[in-house]
Amino acid sequence: MNQLSLNKIPLIIGLILFCGALNAQKLAKFKEVLPGILGSDPANAVAALKKYQQDDPEKASVYVQLSLVYYQRFADSDPLVGYKRAIANIKLAQEAQAMAKVYLNEKEVKRNEDEFLNFAYFDEKGRMQVELDSIYNRFFVDSVKMAEYQAHVPPIYEAFTGSYMAYSRANQVYTQIMGRYKTLKELYLLYDEDIAKEFESLKKEYLRALELFDSYQSLIEEYHIGYDQSMEIRDIEVYRLDGLSVEINFLQEKIPIWNYAKWVDEINGYVDKDIQYLRMLMVQNEKLLNTKLARTPEDYMNKDFELFKVSKELLFNIRKYDLNSVVEPLFEYKSVNQKLLVENLKQENQAIEASSKLNPIYNYGRMLYEIKRADTILNVASRRNTKESYERYQEFIDQFYQGIQGVNSFVNNERNKNQSAFNRYLELLKPEVLRDVMGDSLKKEYSYKRKKIKDYVQMPTEELLSTGQPITTQIVENIDGSQYLGGQVLDPQTGRVSAFVSRKEGNGRISWYQEINLSFEGESDLTDTEMTVLNDELSGCTFIVRSEHPETKDVKNTLLAFSDQGEQLFGKILEINKYPRTLNFVESLNSYVLVFYGDDREVIGQLGDLTVTRLTSEGDVKWQQSRKLNGNVFGLVSTEDGFILAGNYKQIANKDGSVVSSTSSLGSTYLLKVNHSGDWAKERFFSDESISNQMRKYGDHCIPILSIGDQPNINYIVTKDLDLVSSSFD
Secondary structure, three states: OOEOOHHHOOHHHHHHHHHHHHHOOOOOOHHHHHHHHHHOOHHHHHHHHHHHHHHOOOOHHHHHHHHHHHHHHHHHOOOOOOHHHHHHHHHHHHHHHHHHHHHOOHHHHHHOHHHHHHHOEEOOOOOEEOOHHHHHHHHHHHHHHHHHHHHHHHHHHHHHHHHHHHHHHHHHHHHHHHHHOOOHHHHHHOOOHHHHHHHHHHHHHHHHHHHHHHHHHHHHHHOOOOOOOEEEEEOOOOEOOEOOOOOOOOOOOEEEEEOHHHHHHHHHHHHOOOOHHHHHHHHHHHHHHHHHHHHHHHHHHOOOOOOOOOOHHHHHHHHHHOOOOOHHHHHHHHHHHHHHHHHHHHHHOOOOOOOOOHHHHHHHHHHHHHHHHHHHHHHHHHHHOOHHHHHHOHHHHHHHHOHHHHHHHHHHHHHHHHHHHHHHHHHHHHHHHHHHHHOOOOOOEEEEOOEEEEOOOOOOOHHHHOOOOOEEEEEEEOOOOOEEEEEEEEOOOOOOEEEEEEEEOOOOOEEEEEEEOEEOOOOOOEEOEEEEEEEEEOOEEEEEEEEEOOOOOOEEEEEEEEEOOOOEEEEEEOOOOOOEEEEEEEOOOOEEEEEEEOOOOOOOOOOEEEEEEEEEOOOOEEEEEEEEEEEEEEEEEEEOOEEEEEEEEEEEEOOOOOEEEOOOOOOEEEEEEEEOOOOEEEEEEOOOOOOOOEEOOOOOOOEEEEEOOOOOEEEEEEOOOOOEEEEOOO
């Protein structure tokens, strides 16, 4: 007897019936649509069979056909790419077989032969027959194949994917190493315990990938899955050109991989060279340093001086062998100390130009920073001066420092010398900074037509405004000695208060004066205007005028730019209506950076939004950042990599959003750093009971934070990274 083949079934008619039946409200007979189901794709076949299963949950033929479709989907699945799909369909096929066996019997088959069409054959009289045994035989064959798959393929799949994942991790580690170190020389120089751990992980993952791939190959020799693969192992010969795998494909016949284990061994072998050469370099550099330090004053006076730099090879080799060596910071300190000695000699010989008042501040600030940096190196030497480190360099330390106690004595003596120098330069710096900040104490007035413009700041009280004369609230000094003066002025006739801006030349002459009158859109009446912040830029000044509608109390901030000739260059109403506190123009970015806080000039006394905004030169918002503050804002300076914002706080949110409270009832000083992209980069919250009100910058190494009042004082000096150089509260 020959089994009836599917291609003899009238598929076209069956498909038409099948499609029509699915759209009908009442299901057609199963035997009528079965030919169409058998001829459709597996997804549609399952959907159709599920409908008949729901209609009659005890229909054996539906479960039989479902088991065959699920089996076919399993058989069509790639054992690697489609492994999970295959396992899922095996489970479904087994479940369908089990349900079919519950309801399947001889009587059921004979009564519904048309529903087992794919098991039918014609006898000698041309009658269609279906035997129960043929269905069970098919179940048996399918079950055996599925069981073999379940027994063999999972470990194959796990070995294959495990190998792929291990190599991917190895490649990721190598990529991270390569991303951090541009050259092998840099890698050697910075080789430390963390890199050693990365190397160990890199080699471990690579060897694990090979091990699992070998296991995978052994398993597929026993149970063939249609793949015949091998690995092509390549050596890493040129750093940064070799070793990267942008797209790792383990499905190809020849799988290219990089030999990370060999590369790790080669690098580690280089790191583990003979230490004897290092000892020779140490003695050689120490003798040269000591000689140079002793001769520095004489050589400097004879103008035959050259800074001695510790051999990079020496420092490299020290780090290569010992990342916690006491000798490395000792070499570094002596090199820095020579530089400090030279700067000291310059100060004593009045090498600083007296013509520029900024030069002394810059140089004194640099000396404070360098001394602080030298002291930090001494701290490292002190921390590393252990018995273990001494035993590694015993001969060298005994020869030049007389043992562990000798190193301690050297460090303590240098600290004392540095502290004395630090105090001396700080005392030299303070009066220079205070003189620069406070300026000429003589208060003057300058005439322009009938106006008397003051060159000192006052609060615009009603009493002062009632005089009808301009009240200066903002002063910006230019490099050439000229100034921009801004503030408020009352028109006695109209009672309207207007902002004003003017320019005072270096010779004291007011070259121009402009009052700023604004109205709200759609209205002709002018409103009161307030000068809030003023700043200079390349060829003029920029300021923000704040105005309030007399009836609705709506406020608006208008950014205005004037040339140095007093011509208005542009005006822009800003989107944010909070009170402007600072305004900087950053030439390198061709942008404005503004800080807003509160609704008016007065401090709000509760948590509110402190907002930093960067605007384009046309006044459009580039980015904006906010955090909560109960306090004030008094300064903003630009650095090479961002902006530092200063103020006082009683409460302030940190980078994580948590609120930090001052331990002082008066409040304390805070510093915030924002990078050029608008991200909060760093923060420093002081806890001292002191209020600051001025910030100046004399280079990225010297940024004083001051309190200017009855007793002027420099509270803190920080760097561009908010590292503390000096505190008057220590």
